[in-house]
Amino acid sequence: MAISVESFFLSPEAEGTLQAQIQQMIAQGILSGRFRKGEKLPSSRRMAEHLGVSRITVTLAYTELQANDYLESRDRSGYFVSQNAPEPPAFTPSAAKGDMIDWGRAIGRRYTGGATPEKPRDWSSYPYPFIFGQTDPSLFDHASWRHCALRALGQKEFQALAADAYDQDDPKLIEFIARHTLPRRGILAEPGEILLTMGAQNALWLTAQVLLTQRRTAAVEEPCYHALRDILTQSRCHMAPVPVDRDGLRPQALPERAEVIFTTPSHQAPTNATMPLDRRQELLTRAREMEALIVEDDYEFEISFLRAPLPSLKSLDTDGRVIYVGSFSKSIFPGLRLGYLVGPQAFIREARALRASVLRHPPGHVQRTTAYFLSLGHYDSLIRRIGKAYARRRQVMETALEDQGLGVEGRGVFGGSSIWMRAPEGVDTEDLARRLQARGVLIEPGRPFFEAARAPRNFYRLAYSSIPSERIADGIGILANELRA
Template sequence: MAIPVETFQLKPAAQGTLQARIQQMVAEGILSGRFRRGEKLPSSRGLASHLGVSRITVTLAYTELVANDYLSARGRSGYFVSDSAPEPPAFGSLAPRGDKIDWDAALTARPTRDGALGLVKPADWQRYRYPFIYGQTDPHLFDHANWRLCAMQALGQRDFAALAQDQFDRDDPELVDFLARHTLPRRGILAAPEEILITLGAQNALWIAAQLLARGRVAAVEDPCYPALRGLLRQAGADLRPVPVDEHGLPPQAIPPETRVIFTTPSHQCPTSATMPRTRREALLRRAAEMDALIVEDDYEFEMAFLRPPSPALKSLDEDGRVIHVGSFSKSLFPGLRLGYLVGSARFIAEARALRATILRHPPGHVQRTAAHFLRLGHHDALVARIGRALGERRRVMEAALARHGLDIAGRGAHGGSSFWMQAPDGVDTDDLAQRLAADSVLIEPGAPFFAGDAPPRRFYRLGYSSIPVERIDEGVARIAAALAPARAAS
């Protein structure tokens, strides 16, 4: 790989001759790790022209760097970073110098403070032997071969327009058509193309809904709930009203009467896994109508209903256009795909489309068309069935392990899902528990971030089973039980 000549800039305040300054510039690039072994430097003529110096000055600098084994000369090919050049220091590249800005005063928004990022998962989770973390994909279950074939098909000449053109604010018609004719009817939802918007995952869909519906308004959220949702709503300037959930999810009568928009996960409450029964869903719709409030339904894990068929979506019961439905392919395909959708009245979707266009125009056309092919050819349904069988087996093994080792389940999905909501003994702080378990190669998710308020309960935690091999589940649960043993004995 050639190092661009634009990378090289002489520092005006640097001391020494031009030759020495060029030598220092190249050596610093190598020592900082910016220039790597085997990379080609600009020609002496090209660098001289770029820097406005004589060619002999650059040639002498290069020659000295060759003598010091920073560079090597290869016949007529030019100069390269030497294979035996000094290694950059272990601490990595040097940080940018100088930052005198008062960022607390300069920033008009603080997403890190407001919790917009939600939960933080370790990037190296795969190195842990017992990763009970939620939402990660088991690579052994994914259909790599057919996804690759669909991606290649989307790269072909027939799909060139979907790949290369700026669609401005439009979505892939094949993907929208599949959602309208196949995916949504399975949730009991009938929607026209103008009532569907493709998003960059469910998070992007929730952000759009928050911006359009909750700015400056009272918004009710479940407590506990998806942590990033509270951050999105705070960024939108909403007046948050957390409503404690029970074993059936969000209680409609507990929603404050001044609420204008309600965010809920009726099919699979996050994180307790409670499923809202139909009678309560109907009561929630009546309550929203009484208050003239809108409802944003996050239907984030309906494909993982392997125990029994999923309940119809709340949107399927909506006769007023009051419900905005959010869906995602992150759980059934893979999180890195970042592909989701919004379903709502045409007027709402038109405004959502215009807002999306101001930020990112549309999700990448190639990604949309690849997903459309994967869905249309039946690979998605086959993948969901395979994942369902695998998760069903892992759930069975995990339930047995949790019972055998005496751990307390606080919530489990009636239809399936991929996690258990757990409760530790009194006095246990699961943040501390998670740190101790990580040292024993076990990953769990502390529950405190899911709760609103400055003093959330500390004893809850979540155990996911989507990414841990079935043969490691029992030993992983045993290690959690051993870490909790002193607290259980004292309680």
Template structure:
């Protein structure tokens, strides 16, 4: 039986070349049971005319489908759906259950209720996206990343791509971390003291789960990264917020009894303050005297382009009390989800075992692609290009902010990619953000960064990692205009 040509159509909004879309269309029809084994396909000429494409495009798609055993070619008789294709089960899906379980009460919102920085999924459609942490396609090295990905897919890399490494990481990536990335932060480590993670978020969660439990006491910065509060609470620990100033976490304000201190010392989130070396040594001295540990989140470690980078707290640690977390989210792209933990061997052993229970190890191909990108020098070239672009955007931000009379609450002296801003006290920046969206402007309200009960609603963050330099002045002008109206 021949399949009528009218049953074939190219859906709108599907990515890929015409050849790929035709192949996907036929494969989907076979896998969903619309086209059955033994049925004859339309001729390549007939399908090409029906779809409005060239005959060679259809012929190449048919050839690929034959190679994949979706179709068989029978000489002059044409193409037929292969006899070996999967057969759909004969039963119909059950009707959608009405549900007798109160899932809201059962789950309790323990995780979904945790506050986080929100941004619209279609943020790229906004002309003035002053949002933090997203990659700029104009700066990214697509060509060399693609070549490294192809290299990791080669036959020589087959075992790296396909093998279950159990608890082990890619040795090439570990070697580069030990030899190049960590020494830039003044850190020396052995392979047994490093763990590859699914980004810094996963690294910090692992650290919180290993180091905290019910009855333990954690300190977080205020304002600070909201994820710290959520991770500590999920581990069952008591959480105390400690204020930050122009030098970051105030060590003298630490409570007497504490088990773990979480800090973003090199580039405080969200104020961008850099903790002076003297305060870092004071924090380590307090850790020794009071017997607590320090978890250092070095999330923007490569973005120091105004002043030389400060030594990490881990590099100053002679007592083995610091766990260091970092990632490639800001320096390569956030969707990569590759980071690391550095700490004493017993800690890494526990974190590795916990990671194995949750996700085994980060995907081998991603680790090897990143390792090639790093070792071939593409990473350093990308970082240098980003630093130059960010420095230019920062100057444009400073000029526009000054011209519009807006108030900077924290900008840091190292570089980075954002400004921490303060509106007048009567301005609620969550309401401001909603008004600005109608003008095509995205900002990040600051309330979520404050510990519950200490919220300040007039702060907000303006980032420049994803906005072209030519859009900055106009976007800042709109922020000032709407703020004046409010």
């Protein structure tokens, strides 16, 4: 590998001759580890032109460095970092010179400190990964996705790939969502009422930024999706946690002062409670009385392998007060980072302007590839395959949990990809998760889903989306033994 000539520059504050400055510059690069053994330096002619010095000055510097074993010369090939060059120090370099800023005072707003759980990046190497939200490569249609990606790279698709669409989205993908995806949820929407986002989390962030202020109150489920709580904390609005029961959010428990209600009626996050139809109607009536808006996160509605899902809140809304959040990241693969918002044009217009100021739009190639994957029928085939696999895995998991006598707290009425669990009182599932990880079992502790001040420690989530059926019983057995211990 060749070292770019742009890596070198002479500091106007440097002391000594030009030859000495060049020697010091190269030696420091080697000692810091930036230049590695065997890498080729720029020719003396290119280096001289770049630095604005004579070629003989560079040649003398290279020769001196060669004499000190920093460089080696290869016949007709130039100079390279010597294999005998001094090794970079093993210690961590100190802070950059001149960093005298008090960042504790300089940072105006803080975004760290949330309750986002940590998941091992190498989760797939564990024998028993009961991890939520990851893709099982054995179920994914790699060949069809590759075909769609190549088609989206074609010459005819160059504009979709390379153009700056500013605040607009791929018309092919918007058309499919409007004509095929949303009607399955009973939703009819015009293109101007749909906005693509970088996943559901980005959709929730845009919604919170547009609808909430420091004086407004957001009602959230308790427990709820941990990232939503972080988003609302950053918006500086007032938060009103509303406890959920086995049917999800309780409309009569909503505080009068709430202007925006966040809910996950199809699969409550994380308890998997499914809101019945009569409660959905009750929630819409209650929101009308309060003059509140509803943000419906309809994640995992596609994964309904037990029976057809209930109509979405958005489809039952006659007032235009429901903002709908959908995502392809859960059903295709999480790294896709592609979701969408559906709402009145006045709201979408503001969300579109905010998105444009932050990230313009999701990458064009990703949008067009997804449009082909959906329109050619590969998505529907993938959902059917996932549904069959999840149905088998869920049956195996429920049998194993029953055999081991473990406490199930919530399971999705229509399907989903996980089961919400309760350990005996006194068990800290974060400590349990650490012990299980050492034995090859990954679970998700429940504490991050609760408000910090009153978070119980004995809940956890088991997902069956990322573990083969034949490993589930053994993993549950290890979990049960740790709980008994």
